Amino acid sequence: MTGGVLPILIVLAALVPALISFALPERHARLRSIVNLSGAVLKLGLVAYLLLAVADGAAPEARLSLAPGLDLLLRVDALALLFVTLSGVLWLITTIYAIAYLGDSPNLSRFFGFFGLCVAATTGIAFSGTLITFFVFYEMLTLSTWPLVVHKQNEKSFAAGRRYLAYALPASAVLLIAIIWLESATGPVEFATGTDLSVLGETSLQMIFWLFIAGLGVKAALFPLHGWLPAAMAAPAPVSALLHAVAVVKAGAFGIIRIIYDVFGIATVSALGLATPLAILASFTILYGSVRALEQSEIKKRLAFSTVSQVSYIILGAALAGPIAAIGGLAHLVHQGLMKIALFFCAGIYAERAGIETVEALDGIGPRMPWTSVAFTLGAMGMIGIPPMAGFVSKFYLGVGAVQTGANWVVVVLATSSLLNAAYFLPLVYRIWFLPAPEDRAAPADGFERPLGLIVPAVIAAGAALAVGLMAGSPLSPLGWATLIVERDYLP
């Protein structure tokens, strides 16, 4: 199979089930589930095949030119694969979870349609070889996520949807300005070939860089632009899992990584004096997200703010000019995905099965829902950065990388953020396991931890986070793959 067709196949593997789901009327629930699951499995198979190919240095690409100088390029490189593997795996378990979670609630065809579109857009973002392709899929992601946020169609989710668009659309306008400003001077920008930025003056380059960061920062929930994320908690649990761990937030962070490494190049970024301010902004977001999370009494809101701070680890890793920090950032892209999706699944199960929405209602649920609570605890431990969970590995690499580049203050930020994470996660774990359960909590008819479709994905995700942390040293782990990326593509 020629390499070129592979990336298109993978994008189609996500797109086709979506289109089929749109067409299927509501009553064909079973057929729709089969279509989506087979799509997900097929995608994973293709990704596995590609992993082997790319590991050997192949970089298949497919080019479709829209207009001279404006061509869509799907190119598979190691960084793209890291993101696609993450989104592929998490899409599979999120689909299982969504099927069980939504059961027979109304207009599911529409839900799975847009769900598939979202993942197709994310895959497109990962494979995009030029800035314009990236922008096209970036926009597709915004559009296909909005209907998911407003899926429940109640006033709260519409308000959340409004807020999401109010942040996302101007951001895309800003991003478009940045792209056009850059491309009008340097010609079409391709990630692989890189661009000579000498054409533009230093100040305009800096302004373009900050426009890029603003445009991508909304999705990556950087400090001033994170407002939409907590509000988007009005969406059903599988959607928040998708938003936080699989697609949207990752797309923002991935975009920033692409901009820093492939468009500007880490040397130019630090030469222009942009690396430190970005690192400071990311660090501030880390601390701000954690402090705000302390105040939230709703579990999902707390997780949302924790995402705001966790994603900035990735950006911090990208901003610090050292290879080890870069590896840490890239690995955290995957680790955060696994841990956060486990937490969201558990939050969804608690809300769905035991009606627990707020932190106070968590008392004593541990013994009654052992599997979910263990998964939640593992996820929480990972977030705090307690070894041997995945969170610790990337945090450790970030710290070491930071000190190597001389940014020692980052270690203080990381330590404080671990403390803050503990401050807003440990009380939850404490309530789950150590406080007596209120008498009036009625277990649903068929027991708390049913159906399995809900519990298994959560446990898998938490287990994967633990396994990835434990086996971090091996080349197969995300850390190993991140090292491969940094050594192969970005070592100065």
Add this chain to the structure above:
Amino acid sequence: MGGDPIIASWLVYGCCGAVLVGLGLFGFMRPTTTLRRVLAFNIVGSGIFLLFGATGYRVPSTGADPVPQALIITGIVVALAATALAVALMLALARVSAGRDEDA
């Protein structure tokens, strides 16, 4: 046969045309009833056709240039059609506002 007339006849027609156009446009813009506007429209139209005719004459030697004449004829037809439509609409409006509704 007289020598050159004091001013060439085409100039006279040209100026008359221009005056007619000016008058018509002024009449068009004044706040008046629609009927008056349609009349103003016709005045401007004839002014323009006069201008067209004047330009046609200017080409010497082989008599009047046929093209403007063709254009003028078409112009007149089009102006007539437009006026007819305008008047029809005004009648329909009058009928409607008088209470009887058009048949569906």
Add this chain to the structure above:
Amino acid sequence: MVHPALLVAPIAAPLLAALLAIAFPRGAVAAALSAVGVALVASLVLVVEVARTGTGAALAIGGWPPPLGIALEADGLSAMFLLAASTIGLGVLVVAQGPFGWTGRETRKGYSFWPLALCLLAALNAIFLSRDFFNFYVGLELLSLSAVALVALDGKREAIEAALRYLMFALVGSLLYLLGAALLYAQYGTLDIGLIAASAETNGPTLVAAGLMTAGLAAKTALFPLHAWLPSAHTGAPAVASAMLSALVPKASFFILVRVWFDALPGQAGPGLTLVLGTMGAVAIVYGSILALLQERLKLIIAYSTVAQLGYLFLVFPLAGGDSTAQPWFAGAWTGGMVHAVSHGLAKAAMFLCAGAMMAAAGGDKLSDVRGIVAKMPLATFAFALAAVTLMGLPPSGGFLAKYLMLTAAFASGAWVWGAVVLAGGLLAALYLYRPLASLFAPADPDRTFTSVPLRTELVPLALALVAVLLGVASQFPYDILQVGRSVAAEAGLE
């Protein structure tokens, strides 16, 4: 050489069908559909020929070469507009079978819709194919009169008032245009674009003539200060008619304006023209969007959206292709403008047809009436959303391609003010289209029932919207066609 029939058919077929429709009202629908079908096929073949041969096609009718005879010519631009007009025309007429089809007995509306619509389409094709200013005039008049008649079709009071106001504006416009043509003829002794371009020189009378024509055409294209007639006209007209009115009619007069400044008098466009048209276009975008934001009725929102989107077209003049040599690749604002004209036409037609279908189902066109109609008419709502995506200029739609081309031209030529206006237009479009979309997707309150609507009234807009999006995806094809026969000014830009 392109077979001459291809150039004549798009004009002759609809006219013939119009006559047949008058003679045999019972067979009007069949005649109309077959005629527009023929026109569509002819334009398709024409487009393919133009793309393949890379040169336009010309035909001197009756063997009389200009300056005496009338010449029909189709370069890339006219072929593209022709194809768009025929596609939209066919779509609209297919949907029109519902409200205006033969229902046993002859009704006033049913009888008069078909000939008017066919005349309108014939006029459009005539304008797109002609190379002669007087030909444009005749086409323009036929277009305006049939459009005015269509607006007044419903016979209600505000429809007729709107039609009258539209007629007034149209008459002033065509008079000024005719005056300009007369002066041009006085100056150059011919009205054929090619000949004028050959002997054009910059002097007072030519500029006055061109100015008059521009003012006239601006009135007909409803450019900002002269747009007051459009919203009421397009809301008064029946939805099917307003689809054609909004999507095609203003594009014809814009097409002539482009011919005047880019083909006939390339050297004449001074800063006066570009700045005036550019500023009026920019204000039109902002003003139209604000008004669309404040409307409660669906059709009014779409009508004001037309006013705004038309503003985009006039940004072509200040951007005018930008000195393409400066850009690393020669994407011009001119191409962007033309792609925007086509994609806006398709999207606006789809949007009006959806609005028509929803009004028929909900019995009213206020946003509150159509709330939650997605449950009953998912396809129409999805078409509406797709059209909205094109209007907002989000990828992968045709609108995005147009916006992208204009933006690159703006940034390359340093005129980033116009770039900002283009972007603001996209955001404002998102702003005023959010409310209708939100209410369409809102959960319908159970006791509200919608009458069912024939499937074709949902499928046609969906098809048109998909073509609009397709324009953005498979955009290499339209891009190349538009380059065929592109004048120097379009490429190098009005200086």
Add this chain to the structure above:
Amino acid sequence: MTLPGLTHVLLEGPFLPLAALIWPLVLGLLAALPRLRAHVMMALPLAPIPALILALSGAVSGQTRAPDLLLGVALGLDAEGALLLGAIGALWLLAGIHALGYMKRPDRPAVFVGFWCLTLAGNLGVVLAQDVVTFYVAFAAVSLAAYFLVVHEGTDEALAAGKVYIVLAVIGEALLLAGLMVGASSADSLLIADVRAVLGADGWNGLALTAIVLAMGIKAGLVPLHIWLPLAHPAAPTPASAVLSGAIVKAGIIGLLRFVPGDAEVMGWTLVVLGLFGAYGGVIVGLGQKRIKAVLAYSTVSQMGVVIALCGAGVVTGQTALAYSAAALYCAHHALAKGALFLAVGVAHGSSARLIPFVVIATGVVAASVAGAPLAGGAIAKSVIKPAFEGIPLLLVTLSAIGTTALLARFIVMLGRSHSAMSNAEPGLAMAGAWLAASVGALVLPWLVGGAFMANEASYYLAPGALWSSLWPVGVGLAGFALVLKFVRLRIWFAEGDIAPWVVAGARRGAHVIAHRRRLAPPSLPGVSSAPLRRLVSRIEAGLALPVMAGLAMMAMIAAIVLFR
């Protein structure tokens, strides 16, 4: 297409160290299986066995490397490590046996066993770890998992103590993480030895060393950070507090020994000062305690103070190797002895008035050994650490024996009164057996293994001079205690955990302020009321519809086009 690195080796070097760690984890997981729940407590004594076998086989040549695990696990064992491993393993074994008897019908045994094994694995990992990441993972396991042992009883007091414990443990983790990051990155290697070498330098590395010492201080009960110890011990079940005091606290000491470099003068002196302060402070506050386990807890604080001082002295006098082996021996002896004392408390509670004298006498001997009485193991341990000290610290160390003796005498007196009310109470074979074994171990161990660590022969300690030098402090201590008991009526009582209540109150007020500061309302878009805008716009629309306006606009347009050529 071979995956890169698939063929590389999974494990190099001897397997036993890795097995010693993995075995307790496996047992812990098995405990969770419902089928094995019935006799899950059996796992407690089995868990430390591989570690004991490893310790008995002595030092391990070469490192065990498992590059895939974590960031490349490296385990190793030197002579001192083997001694410590043996003592800690033995204590865990005996405490496990004791727990079998002590906890007849424990609630949620699976959870207790699970976390017991996890803590054990962490404890062993701290001794075996050669690379920074494994050390951190093990340290995290031992400090966080121990929380569950503390709060096992579920009483309010236990939960409160647990809260203080976990907060300090997490702060310790964060500090350690920061310190290790800086150390690992400036040493550009993950091995502890390399990191230790680089920590001496000033600047950021100095800060890293302080952070690591603080983290170890929290665990080892360095004075200001010791407040969790006296709160946790009384609340925990006896076998757990035996292990807490005997083995888990040692993790902090091992950390200090491993990370404090030889050239950190300033750090050395601070350790000596704080250590000695802890030694004497522990005794004074210990005497003012009401509950027997609190007394023992303070005795641990005081003993650990001495060892910390020893570490500091080793750095100050440049004899880090000697201090390392001396500390190893002292800690090994202290582990078993303190374990025995705690188990004695368990045995005492379970035995009737009739049996209590035997318990008291045996515990008295062990207490004497801890105090450094001649012929007992403690004497050797104390004598081994003396050469590391000079000048005033040396004097203070010898005088500290007096304090320890007084404190332990008070313990013995309280032990005597704490027999169970039932006349026929039998402490049960498992509990008594474990306690006796621990006592014998404490007494005998220094003699058995002392040879390798002592500068001179065993006979030296039998010489009258050495006897006398270890006897007089014990005598003075006993005499002083007897006087105080008889005549000084005023009793000054210290709150358990001395400064703990104020610290906790301060922390709670701080948390309260953060949680309830005014929630910043999200900036809502200023809702422009559309009415005035609507009116303005409709006026403009009406105006533009007038033909005159349209006409004027067109005229203006034409003029602009013509004029601005």
